[in-house]
Amino acid sequence: MTKTDPFIQNPIEVQKKLIENIAAYPKPARIMHICGTHERTIAKYGIRSLLPGRIEVLSGPGCPVCVTPDDDIDTAIILAKKGLTVVTFGDMLRVPGTEESLFDARAEGADVRMVYSIDDAVKLAAENPDKEIVFFSIGFETTIPTTAAAVLRGLPPNFSVYTSLKLTPPAISLLVQDINVDAFIAPGHVAVITGTVPYEEFAEKDYPIAVAGFESYDILLGIKMLLDQLEAGTSAVENAYMRAVKTEGNPIAVKMMNDVFDVVDVEWRGLGIIPDSGYRLKEKYQDHDAAIKFKDTYEDSLNELREIRKKKKKNCICATILTGKATPADCPMFEKACRPESPIGPCMVSDEGMCHSWYKYCRD
Ligand code: SF4
Known part of the structure; x- marks a missing residue:
């Protein structure tokens, strides 16, 4: 990112504009990210609450x-x-x-x-x-x-x-067989290493992909890129994290x-x-x-x-949360028996886990 980058010059205005553009997308859309750091940013900045209800952002298996x-x-x-x-x-x-x-x-x-x-x-x-x-x-x-x-x-x-x-990428291959998703946000730090090429196979299968970084505006830009593709009926791998990710990776x-x-x-x-x-x-x-x-x-x-x-009877629903089919709010133990200081499942342990992020940022 350079000092002349519009994000640096006026980040609030740029993000407002992105949110307006996203809100103008008229149809329902289900977008999945597969990154614990993305989930943390989304939860921290309340990004889901800024989007129209018809645009869902699901969390996939992104926390190691x-x-x-x-x-x-x-x-x-x-x-x-x-x-x-x-x-x-x-x-x-x-x-x-x-x-x-x-x-x-x-x-x-x-x-x-x-x-x-x-x-x-x-x-x-x-x-x-x-x-x-x-x-x-x-x-x-x-x-x-x-x-x-x-x-x-x-x-x-x-x-x-x-x-x-x-x-x-193999996890995305499995997810697309099992869940109803329109497009994916790919993890920017992974793409720093692998480049964007490994995601092209999904674009060829008609899934728009946006590689995104970890600031709120990176994620909003990635969502906007995906919605633009859905509106145009195209599917490609786009890079919303150009300051760090090269096509060929490292x-x-x-x-x-x-x-x-x-x-x-x-x-x-x-x-x-x-x-x-x-x-x-x-x-x-x-x-x-x-x-x-x-x-x-x-x-x-x-x-x-x-x-x-x-x-053993398993009460923790981490495994379902990791496939985007549930959220922490669906778990009866969330914030009650299961808390960061006494985690019952891995999603509450790591600060990249969805339950941990929601505990920290998404409670009233
Ligand atoms: S980690 Fe805790 S809150 Fe999350 S699904 Fe498991 S038991 Fe529920």
Whole structure:
């Protein structure tokens, strides 16, 4: 963005104009975003309340903590309780697994630590050669390159990665088969890495796409672009985040990911197993793949937890919220039993979770 950009010169007027243009769209429209940061901005600035009721903005599976399935959370907890040191990002510590969270496991004496990046975890391994360090790696294309870069730099022998990494376009492919949506807002930070090309397949299937940034005006501009396309009966990938996103993305980051990972089918909370929607370390790095290295350590306990999970009554509707079929207001526990300080499901844990954003910004 430059100083001559109209947003900088008069952001209020520009946004008023965008809202007027959006309101002029005469028909109903269902627009979905797939990004927790977009949801936070939409909730914070009350963007839904500024739009005519006929224009719905749905929230999809965009929070990396929220889409991490129970199996992966339980595996990390089992490994910690079996004596390994499990390190991950802060939000993951609080997400409930089948019986407890990593935080609970730590309270019982397991060695669970919070880090801000994989580099902190690698440093911990180098400084503690007598410990086995497992980095529980979650996230989308936005953060995956940092894990790839660490692997390419070389890892200590006592360091391994448990991957729960997700790729966003396959999730859109699944959603379009299942829900009634007219157009998508694509996540700007993901497109900084991947570029806009991976979204072209959806435009070819008649879904307008707008890649948007994270300020209120970025999202309003993205919605306006989508409505213009719907009105014209066209479908293309448009870039509402030109100050950060290039068509080709960041080829160096993409090459690093391709060098380190194979694309595999993975499970998403709420969406099940989606073909080609995640990453696994390539065979040449399997000495650092915790899912291979410690499979015998966690497999039996994980199977036991799966059986317990099948019998448990699930009151949390995060899985439905992640597919845009419900909102936090549909959950009887929202703001009552489930609050940020005592979260029952992952959507209340992370500040990118829809329940957390609605708790913070959308209550009377
Ligand atoms: S409010 Fe809590 S229990 Fe309800 S869906 Fe959200 S995270 Fe789950």
